[in-house]
Amino acid sequence: xxxxxxxxxxxxxxxxxxxxxxxxxxxxxxxxxxxxxxxxxxxxxxxxxxxxxxxxxxxxxxxxxxxxxxxxxxxxxxxxxxxxxxxxxxxxxxxxxxxxxxxxxxxxxxxxxxxxxxxxxxxxxxxxxxxxxxxxxxxxxxxxxxxxxxxxxxxxxxxxxxxxxxxxxxxxxxxxxxxxxxxxxxxxxxxxxxxxxxxxxxxxxxxxxxxxxxxxxxxxxxxxxxxxxxxxxxxxxxxxxxxxxxxxx
Ligand code: ADP
Ligand code: MG
Ligand code: MG
Numbered sequence: 001x002x003x004x005x006x007x008x009x010x011x012x013x014x015x016x017x018x019x020x021x022x023x024x025x026x027x028x029x030x031x032x033x034x035x036x037x038x039x040x041x042x043x044x045x046x047x048x049x050x051x052x053x054x055x056x057x058x059x060x061x062x063x064x065x066x067x068x069x070x071x072x073x074x075x076x077x078x079x080x081x082x083x084x085x086x087x088x089x090x091x092x093x094x095x096x097x098x099x100x101x102x103x104x105x106x107x108x109x110x111x112x113x114x115x116x117x118x119x120x121x122x123x124x125x126x127x128x129x130x131x132x133x134x135x136x137x138x139x140x141x142x143x144x145x146x147x148x149x150x151x152x153x154x155x156x157x158x159x160x161x162x163x164x165x166x167x168x169x170x171x172x173x174x175x176x177x178x179x180x181x182x183x184x185x186x187x188x189x190x191x192x193x194x195x196x197x198x199x200x201x202x203x204x205x206x207x208x209x210x211x212x213x214x215x216x217x218x219x220x221x222x223x224x225x226x227x228x229x230x231x232x233x234x235x236x237x238x239x240x241x242x243x244x245x246x247x248x249x
Contacts, residue, residue: 002065003201004028004051004170009062010226011050020046022226023062028170031198035212036205037240038223044205047223048172052086053079067169081113085168087159087176094146099158102146103128103165110166131164134191152179160191171195173204177211189214212237 004027011021020043028034036044050057051064053076064071071079094102100121107127108118119127132139135157147155156176163171173192177185192215196202204215212220212234220237222230230236 001030002027003030003032003067004071004203005063005065006051007063009047009050009064010060011046011057012060014056014058019060020057020226021050024223024226024228026221026228028201028203030169030201031196032219033196033202033204033215033217034219034221035217035237036203036221036223036228037207037237040207042223043226044223045174046226048086048174048203048205051079051172052076052084081110083167083169084172085163085166085170086172087156087163087174092146093148095148097146098143099146100125100128100142103142103162106162107165128161128165131161134164134194135161136187137161153181153184156180156184156188157191160188160195164191164195167200169200171200171202173202175206176204177206177208182210185210186214209237209241 006024006026009021009024010019012019022043024047026034036047038044046057050059051071053074055076059072066079066084067082069082071084074082104119104121104124107124111118128142129139132141137154137157141154141158144150147158150158156179159176171192176188176192180188189211192202202215202217204211204217206212216234218233220232220234221228222236
């Protein structure tokens with residue numbers, strides 16, 4: 001079943017009007033893992049942020065249908081409640097809010113949307129506790145403020161914990177490999193792999209090969225100057241590894 005269909009999507013930076021996305025086309029079906037690769041500055045993060053409704057960008061053309069609905073008409077929060085998740089390249093700190101309270105609130109918002117009863121603190125703790133193992137985190141992590149003083153690796157693990165708690169139909173992971181050593185990368189990849197089902201899909205954005213070796217995408221898209229210029233299977237990554245982005249364009 002088609003989950004996400006992006007057609008001729010164009011978008012500008014709201015402040016300056018500069019066009020960054022110049023006609024992106026992409027279809028993602030349930031259960032698929034896709035990767036978007038491309039040089040720094042090619043528009044990968046902008047694409048991800050436009051999909052989640054980031055206010056820095058304005059859509060000027062094209063369409064995005066998510067689970068049969070017009071995604072572009074939804075507020076950012078509605079998109080997330082509808083089952084779209086994004087991990088940011090630079091996650092924000094939320095001073096004064098503990099990680100577990102934040103996750104509990106976000107989870108309850110999603111449950112309300114699904115017409116399920118909210119979980120109180122004790123029930124929520126029971127729900128989250130087994131998920132900590134998945135990302136190799138200790139319980140004291142839950143009592144720290146959101147992202148405050150987290151190391152790069154801890155932030156990434158926390159994003160995956162958020163994903164594990166909230167669940168999502170489509171997870172957009174923007175450079176979850178950046179700044180991770182190989183052990184942290186393996187943990188994060190293992191957690192992402194364990195969250196994959198036949199129903200949910202992942203769109204991972206990466207500059208590097210190594211993530212692709214751990215989370216094997218069925219499709220790799222190459223973005224160049226605000227467009228997807230080539231789509232292929234994992235063999236594209238091999239060509240990239242040898243010749244760089246030049247070799248495939
Ligand atoms: P990538 O993720 O592929 O490295 P980005 O989407 O971050 O690329 O950026 C694409 C281009 O758009 C870059 O030239 C970047 O400087 C510019 N850009 C993106 N967002 C903004 C913004 N909010 N303000 C100004 N320039 C931006
Ligand atoms: Mg970049
Ligand atoms: Mg980027």
